Ligand SMILES: O=P(O)(O)OP(=O)(O)OP(=O)(O)OC[C@H]1O[C@@H](n2cnc3c(O)ncnc32)[C@H](O)[C@@H]1O
């Protein structure tokens with residue numbers, strides 16, 4: 443079967459491909475760069491979920507033969523009332539050709555307090571991570587999760603977990619239909 447992935451970021455498509463292998467789903471994947479329909483840097487759980495869903499819907503639209511599409515989106519949550527008020531958040535969505543939609547959330551981890559000002563002014567986390575690490579393309583490799591967990595959980599591993607939750611829900615739904 444065919445599965446379409448709504449990103450060309452290796453940290454995302456590797457996660458999806460590894461989750462499919464891990465769940466023994468034989469699928470060929472297609473990667474498409476699609477619009478998330480939200481800002482480049484989502485600033486709430488809700489905006490991040492909407493970005494993931496929109497990526498999945500747009501990706502499915504791009505590929506007629508696909509059984510389902512997966513969209514993954516990274517965001518930031520800034521909550522001035524919370525004890526730890528700057529967090530990276532991660533969401534995924536799976537949309538199938540029958541029109542079923544599933545979402546799943548990933549791990550979150552606090553970001554440095556110093557990131558709050560620039561994020562609130564519209565600077566993207568990807569850019570702040572490059573500056574923090576003095577290295578390009580953190581978002582395509584270990585990600586903020588990987589950096590601030592000392593490499594214990596990479597962005598790919600975190601998104602793989604999200605994808606297992608998405609595909610698992612799709613399997614559960616299809617079993618019920620049998
Ligand atoms: O090519 P796409 O699929 O868009 O991948 P992306 O890395 O830009 O990922 P998102 O659009 O989902 O993330 C929104 C923004 O948050 C940043 N971001 C989110 N999670 C991150 C992480 O773990 N490490 C670094 N940047 C991250 C990312 O660079 C973007 O600026």
Ligand SMILES: [Mg+2]
Nearest residue numbers: 478482483516
């Ligand atoms: Mg992006």
